[in-house]
Amino acid sequence: MPEIRIEEGDITRLDVDAIVNAANSTLLGGGGVDGAIHRAAGPQLKAHCAGLGGCPTGEARITPGFNLPARYVIHTVGPVWRGGNDNEPDLLESCYRQSLGLAAEHDCRSVAFPAISCGVYGYPLEQAAAVAVSTVQHFLQSHEQPATVLLCCFGDAVASAYRQALEAG
Ligand code: AR6
Numbered sequence: 001m002p003e004i005r006i007e008e009g010d011i012t013r014l015d016v017d018a019i020v021n022a023a024n025s026t027l028l029g030g031g032g033v034d035g036a037i038h039r040a041a042g043p044q045l046k047a048h049c050a051g052l053g054g055c056p057t058g059e060a061r062i063t064p065g066f067n068l069p070a071r072y073v074i075h076t077v078g079p080v081w082r083g084g085n086d087n088e089p090d091l092l093e094s095c096y097r098q099s100l101g102l103a104a105e106h107d108c109r110s111v112a113f114p115a116i117s118c119g120v121y122g123y124p125l126e127q128a129a130a131v132a133v134s135t136v137q138h139f140l141q142s143h144e145q146p147a148t149v150l151l152c153c154f155g156d157a158v159a160s161a162y163r164q165a166l167e168a169g
Contacts, residue, residue, distance in 0.1 A: 002140040004133070006162050007112065007150040012040035016150060017108035018072040019065070020099050022116045025054050025077050027061065033114040033154075042067040049075070058094035062102045072106060074099045078117030081124065089131055092117055096135040104145045112150035115158045129161035133169050 011019050011033060021037045024030050027049040029038040038045055044066045055061050060076040076099050079091035095116050103111045113132065117123035136149050153159040 002147050002149070004136055004140070004149050004151065004166065006159055006166070007152045008154075008159055009152070010036065010154070011112055011114050011152040012036050012068060014112045014150065014152065015069045016110040016112045016148075017070065017146070018062075018074050018103050018106070018111045019068065019070040019152075020060075020111065020113045020116070021073050021075045022114050022119070022121075023055065023075040023077055025056060027052055027055050027075050030120075032119045037068070037073060040068055041065060041073065045073065058091040058098070060095065060098035060102055062106060070112075072103075072108065074102050074111070076116060078121055078123065081117065081122040084127075088117075088123065089127070092123065092128060092131045093135045096132055097139060100136065100139045100143070100146065100149075104143050108146050110148040110150065111146045112152045114152050114154070115161075118158065125157060125161040126164065129158075129165040130168070133162065133165040137169055 048063050057077045062074050076095040079088040118128050151162050
């Protein structure tokens with residue numbers, strides 16, 4: 001049975017097949033979880049990303065994990081929150097769907113997501129958690145892989161938003 005789990009802590013430490021990065025459209029690194037992933041993966045990650053030509057909002061790209069425990073990093077670009085009338089929910093849903101699609105194509109049994117767009121990009125936590133949980137649940141119903149999806153939370157507020165969304169779903 002596929003499962004969704006809430007995992008608290010640093011995503012770069014997780015021993016999973018793929019971790020997802022909340023990147024920006026250059027894919028060349030930044031702050032937040034993006035910075036942490038690039039630091040932990042080592043400079044080869046940025047060199048590899050430089051060859052990808054960026055990534056539009058709502059899409060995803062896959063790279064090796066280099067020095068990370070994870071085999072792959074799936075880089076996705078979440079929407080910047082602009083009040084909710086700028087297609088933000090569809091773009092965020094697309095980030096989760098495309099990332100899961102790449103994970104499935106690469107035979108990843110386990111994938112960990114950070115709370116995409118919930119930091120610098122300002123997406124309200126409860127609304128983002130609802131999109132994340134429903135999109136992951138929907139994907140798992142129709143795919144064999146990944147079998148395990150970890151929703152990785154940095155802090156109690158994120159964890160409780162996910163718990164609420166899982167209970168509601
Ligand atoms: N492990 C797990 N989650 C983390 C970690 C970590 N090591 N570090 C931060 N978070 P953010 P965004 C959480 O701002 O909103 C970057 O500069 C964090 O607490 O990293 O999508 C990119 O280059 C929050 O809940 O991503 C982009 O320019 C969540 O990860 C921009 O930020 C996402 O916060 C993307 O903004």
